[in-house]
Amino acid sequence: MYIIVVGGGKVGYYLTQTLLAEDYEVLLIERDREKVDVFVERLGAVVIAGDGAEASTLMAAGAGRADAVVAVTGEDEDNLVICQMAKQKFQVGRTIARVNNPKNERLFALLGIDVTVSQTNYILNLIEQSIPEASFVHLLSLRHADLAIVEAKITASSAVAHKTIGEIEFPVNCVVVAVDRGIELIVPTPTTELQPGDDIIAVAHRDQEGQLRRLLVAS
Amino acid sequence: MNVVVMGCGRVGARIASILDHNGHHVTVIDTQHRAFRRLSSDFGGETLIGTGIDEDVLRTAGIEKAHAFVAVTNGDNRNIMAAQVARLVFEVPEVICRIYDPVREDTYRRLGLGTVCPTTTISAQILDQVIGTSSVITASRGGES
Numbered sequence: 001m002y003i004i005v006v007g008g009g010k011v012g013y014y015l016t017q018t019l020l021a022e023d024y025e026v027l028l029i030e031r032d033r034e035k036v037d038v039f040v041e042r043l044g045a046v047v048i049a050g051d052g053a054e055a056s057t058l059m060a061a062g063a064g065r066a067d068a069v070v071a072v073t074g075e076d077e078d079n080l081v082i083c084q085m086a087k088q089k090f091q092v093g094r095t096i097a098r099v100n101n102p103k104n105e106r107l108f109a110l111l112g113i114d115v116t117v118s119q120t121n122y123i124l125n126l127i128e129q130s131i132p133e134a135s136f137v138h139l140l141s142l143r144h145a146d147l148a149i150v151e152a153k154i155t156a157s158s159a160v161a162h163k164t165i166g167e168i169e170f171p172v173n174c175v176v177v178a179v180d181r182g183i184e185l186i187v188p189t190p191t192t193e194l195q196p197g198d199d200i201i202a203v204a205h206r207d208q209e210g211q212l213r214r215l216l217v218a219s
Numbered sequence: 220m221n222v223v224v225m226g227c228g229r230v231g232a233r234i235a236s237i238l239d240h241n242g243h244h245v246t247v248i249d250t251q252h253r254a255f256r257r258l259s260s261d262f263g264g265e266t267l268i269g270t271g272i273d274e275d276v277l278r279t280a281g282i283e284k285a286h287a288f289v290a291v292t293n294g295d296n297r298n299i300m301a302a303q304v305a306r307l308v309f310e311v312p313e314v315i316c317r318i319y320d321p322v323r324e325d326t327y328r329r330l331g332l333g334t335v336c337p338t339t340t341i342s343a344q345i346l347d348q349v350i351g352t353s354s355v356i357t358a359s360r361g362g363e364s
Contacts, residue, residue: 075296077299089322
């Protein structure tokens, strides 16, 4: 598997180093020639100087046979164009972009980027998951970020506790897909009753995620 | 007509000033306040400090009611991203962006973006004056796969 990493900041440098250690074939593209010289000394001949948004650079990097292009510069607009050029001109199968402004995650998906990574959102999720009071957690955004998988904890004071799935008026485009009752994982039917202590996993359209949150955490 | 112009350099300021002079409603966005000094002294449109790749900035600039969006900052990628936001998110009818890199310009034109490439147009003009259009054989584009 051949991976091209664009952007030799901290993320790009350590990503390249880690991928090399995992025995991947990797090439790092960095604009600053002085940085490239330092990287070549440390990582070996796997770094080239150039602008990753320019077709000639991608060509020199052998983008045509790359399995993935990962754009991790500090500028969202550069990461977007690098990935789009890799896709349009070199038919790279998988493009991964780092987004610095979390608002751009959805936009990048809309513009054809396969995977986006937002450090801001990642840290936010970790915070939410590690705070025990958080009873409603956004676990994952699905393709094009229109659907989200969320987890909610049912407490004794929850308005929906002791109600069956059939009795609860869920917002449209929201489905409870699993009820985690500690010892057993239940695939719910309309007659499944929610009990205090249950962790429920639901799929929700992003427009209804807020409504679902209010329904499930309300007491 | 409502027009949002991103980038108040020589080109952006000129476009904005002329449109304003012709009675159109213009909003110019630039990250630098001092860039607005390039606008004509009687410019009656609006100015906004910010980056046009931010949806909120575009909204403040009135992109939702704009008939046209022009991206003419010095950064190709910035222009490309802003133009795609204007076209796909806000569905602005007329979107034009400047791309200096001919290969990038070609790629995004094929994707349906309204593009202008000063490098090719100016080269063509100069070549025409030097040796005449008919004798110009277009050089193969660097990096063309």
